[in-house]
Amino acid sequence: MSEAPKQDPERLAHVQENFVRHMLALRGFVLGLVPNRNLADDIVQETFLVACQKAHTYQPGSNFRAWIFTIARFQTMTALRRKNGREALLSGDVVELLAQERPDDSALADRVAALDGCVGRLARTARRAVILRYSENLGPSDIARELGWTVNAINVALSRARIFLRQCVEHALRSGRPTPP
Amino acid sequence: MMPPDNDSDLRRRLEAYFDGRLTPEETEELGRRLREDPEARRHYWDEAHWHSALSVWGEQALGQKELQTEAAPCSECSQPDAEIRPEMGSDPASVGAPPEAASAPAFEPARAAEPGTQFEPVSVPARNPLRWWLPALAFAACLAFVFMLARRPASRGSAEEATFGGAATSGSIAAVQQPGTPKDATLPSAMPDSGAAHAGATLARLTYAADVVWSAASPVRDGSLDAGNYELERGIVRFETTAGAVVTVAAPARFRFVTADRIELSQGRITARMLREEANITVRVADMEVRDLGTAFGIDANDGSRTLVSVFDGAVAVTDAVHKGTAKQVVEGQSLIGRHQGGTVFESAAYSAEAFRDLWPLTVGINDASRLVEFLPPGPLLKPLRSYRANDRLYLFPEQQNVSTSRHLPIDLSAEVRSWPESQVSPYPLPPGVRVNSYLVFFQPEPAMHGVRRLNGSITFQQKIIAVMCSDQGLTESDAMLGDSKADYSTRGRRGLEELDKVNLKSTKLPHDSIRIGPDGRTIHFDFYVIDEREQMRVIVAAD
Numbered sequence: 001m002s003e004a005p006k007q008d009p010e011r012l013a014h015v016q017e018n019f020v021r022h023m024l025a026l027r028g029f030v031l032g033l034v035p036n037r038n039l040a041d042d043i044v045q046e047t048f049l050v051a052c053q054k055a056h057t058y059q060p061g062s063n064f065r066a067w068i069f070t071i072a073r074f075q076t077m078t079a080l081r082r083k084n085g086r087e088a089l090l091s092g093d094v095v096e097l098l099a100q101e102r103p104d105d106s107a108l109a110d111r112v113a114a115l116d117g118c119v120g121r122l123a124r125t126a127r128r129a130v131i132l133r134y135s136e137n138l139g140p141s142d143i144a145r146e147l148g149w150t151v152n153a154i155n156v157a158l159s160r161a162r163i164f165l166r167q168c169v170e171h172a173l174r175s176g177r178p179t180p181p
Numbered sequence: 182m183m184p185p186d187n188d189s190d191l192r193r194r195l196e197a198y199f200d201g202r203l204t205p206e207e208t209e210e211l212g213r214r215l216r217e218d219p220e221a222r223r224h225y226w227d228e229a230h231w232h233s234a235l236s237v238w239g240e241q242a243l244g245q246k247e248l249q250t251e252a253a254p255c256s257e258c259s260q261p262d263a264e265i266r267p268e269m270g271s272d273p274a275s276v277g278a279p280p281e282a283a284s285a286p287a288f289e290p291a292r293a294a295e296p297g298t299q300f301e302p303v304s305v306p307a308r309n310p311l312r313w314w315l316p317a318l319a320f321a322a323c324l325a326f327v328f329m330l331a332r333r334p335a336s337r338g339s340a341e342e343a344t345f346g347g348a349a350t351s352g353s354i355a356a357v358q359q360p361g362t363p364k365d366a367t368l369p370s371a372m373p374d375s376g377a378a379h380a381g382a383t384l385a386r387l388t389y390a391a392d393v394v395w396s397a398a399s400p401v402r403d404g405s406l407d408a409g410n411y412e413l414e415r416g417i418v419r420f421e422t423t424a425g426a427v428v429t430v431a432a433p434a435r436f437r438f439v440t441a442d443r444i445e446l447s448q449g450r451i452t453a454r455m456l457r458e459e460a461n462i463t464v465r466v467a468d469m470e471v472r473d474l475g476t477a478f479g480i481d482a483n484d485g486s487r488t489l490v491s492v493f494d495g496a497v498a499v500t501d502a503v504h505k506g507t508a509k510q511v512v513e514g515q516s517l518i519g520r521h522q523g524g525t526v527f528e529s530a531a532y533s534a535e536a537f538r539d540l541w542p543l544t545v546g547i548n549d550a551s552r553l554v555e556f557l558p559p560g561p562l563l564k565p566l567r568s569y570r571a572n573d574r575l576y577l578f579p580e581q582q583n584v585s586t587s588r589h590l591p592i593d594l595s596a597e598v599r600s601w602p603e604s605q606v607s608p609y610p611l612p613p614g615v616r617v618n619s620y621l622v623f624f625q626p627e628p629a630m631h632g633v634r635r636l637n638g639s640i641t642f643q644q645k646i647i648a649v650m651c652s653d654q655g656l657t658e659s660d661a662m663l664g665d666s667k668a669d670y671s672t673r674g675r676r677g678l679e680e681l682d683k684v685n686l687k688s689t690k691l692p693h694d695s696i697r698i699g700p701d702g703r704t705i706h707f708d709f710y711v712i713d714e715r716e717q718m719r720v721i722v723a724a725d
Contacts, residue, residue, distance in 0.1 A: 134239025
């Protein structure tokens with residue numbers, strides 16, 4: 001087992017500080033590559049650990065975002081290789097291709113902020129489904145069980161809700177006004 | 182096999198992928214498409230960005246919810262710095278970082294999270310021990326955005342002009358209505374104060390008239406009532422005086438409009454309700470004068486020898502105008518009979534509101550209703566709400582009138598969101614500072630109701646509907662502010678409408694209830710499938 005390289009505490013602090021700063025975008029990136037939120041969390045966590053390990057390789061002043069996203073990309077590939085195939089995920093080569101072509105998502109934070117108000121405008125039933133899906137991280141079949149609906153009804157409800165949310169958020173971002181809940 | 186996709190099919194597949202709904206075969210097929218088609222990859226990221234945003238939002242929402250519910254610190258989580266450093270420092274070899282890294286200032290934002298905060302929701306599958314700090318960091322980083330959300334006050338339904346000649350549905354009011362009678366008459370946005378009754382002075386504006394025939398000499402012009410003598414030969418009219426009273430008159434009736442706050446009634450039935458505190462009206466019948474004291478009352482002068490006065494709300498002072506005796510005060514829930522025998526002799530009488538039942542809905546701002554809507558008798562609630570039971574109709578109960586909301590109230594329907602429960606959006610809460618009239622519409626079955634009934638109809642209000650509460654929460658939260666202070670709204674079990682199909686309930690399959698505000702903004706259409714449970718909705722309209 002190779003000995004861990006001696007870390008420069010200042011460099012490590014710098015990396016960690018930047019990690020926090022870019023974590024939202026990083027999570028967005030990983031969530032875009034793997035839809036499973038638990039797996040995405042594992043990948044982000046592993047990315048953090050590897051970034052700490054490799055902090056000495058980061059050159060202050062260089063593009064931290066590109067550096068950390070590269071680590072995350074490799075961690076995603078690693079995680080996908082480890083998956084045992086029970087979950088239907090895109091294959092590594094497709095994910096790699098997607099990762100390379102990832103468009104900048106600079107509006108993520110704004111979208112998240114606007115969503116708070118837009119979700120509040122959903123009808124009660126649709127809102128319940130959205131909260132169970134994204135806050136409680138339940139799949140459609142679990143949501144169907146929870147609400148006593150059919151799975152198909154949940155799929156339709158979620159799909160419609162997402163269309164509304166997309167329109168609502170885009171409107172809010174265009175108008176520059178947060179949408180009240 | 183995936184067909185040669187168009188965009189929408191691809192989007193459906195991507196949506197299913199992000200929801201974890203694709204089979205391995207379908208996922209493989211999607212992968213092939215993504216591998217080969219750059220445009221498909223562009224669609225992928227478009228969908229992925231929304232999935233990411235929703236997921237991040239979901240975690241933040243959960244974090245906030247838990248912040249709110251975690252009031253009591255627990256022994257484990259109240260340890261200082263327990264948020265990050267124990268994990269980071271507990272196994273430095275595994276992270277390749279020296280122990281001192283654990284106290285690096287970089288983690289200050291996370292440590293700033295509330296002590297005692299747990300981010301692990303009970304219902305979320307267990308995560309590994311290190312993952313909990315991710316939501317914490319995300320939450321700390323994004324908290325600012327949440328605080329940036331300004332709340333735009335909900336838009337108000339404007340108290341627009343009343344119409345007369347309501348919708349041509351049948352009902353207790355509709356019996357006197359006739360399609361094609363006077364077209365919309367508008368009230369001025371601000372009426373002048375009471376003035377002297379010189380000839381030609383406008384003392385009131387009509388706000389409702391149906392199947393009405395005036396005598397030719399009655400000085401009604403363009404929906405206005407001037408000073409003078411009136412004879413209503415047929416129908417019911419409602420008008421609003423410039424002194425702030427809503428007056429409803431049923432034919433046959435003869436009266437003289439003296440000033441904006443004074444009417445001399447020779448014959449007929451009349452009800453009056455004051456719209457505001459300073460409003461006033463005096464009605465004289467023979468020698469008897471009835472002066473309001475901030476009230477709603479009715480006078481039945483169809484019998485030449487006696488006049489019935491019933492007080493629905495507040496009080497009135499009744500005097501003999503000729504003999505100037507001591508004024509008698511009649512308060513809500515009381516009636517008085519004045520016998521005209523060369524002067525007026527007053528007799529106390531049992532409270533009687535029956536003579537005014539047909540006028541009462543108009544008086545409280547309802548222009549029309551289906552036959553299956555029964556109005557609670559005018560006046561104070563004489564028996565508990567739970568005593569009003571029927572299997573074949575809804576009850577309508579006017580609650581507080583001209584009351585100002587004092588805080589935000591959750592609502593289910595508004596002028597902007599007009600159908601329930603189909604609408605994809607919930608309306609903004611009703612903000613504080615809105616002057617409203619409130620009405621409770623309810624179904625309450627008799628104790629042994631069997632079978633299913635469909636109650637389908639509409640109610641048309643004089644003013645615009647600005648909100649409807651039909652959920653348990655909305656109803657309960659608005660009881661104190663908008664409900665009648667003498668009414669007992671407490672119930673066991675559900676009271677709101679049913680938004681889900683009633684499946685397998687007593688082996689009966691029923692569609693869900695639905696309500697909708699009509700294009701005129703004043704009519705609420707309802708379609709209820711009722712069984713043996715109560716159903717309620719509170720309709721809020723702009724104050725007069």
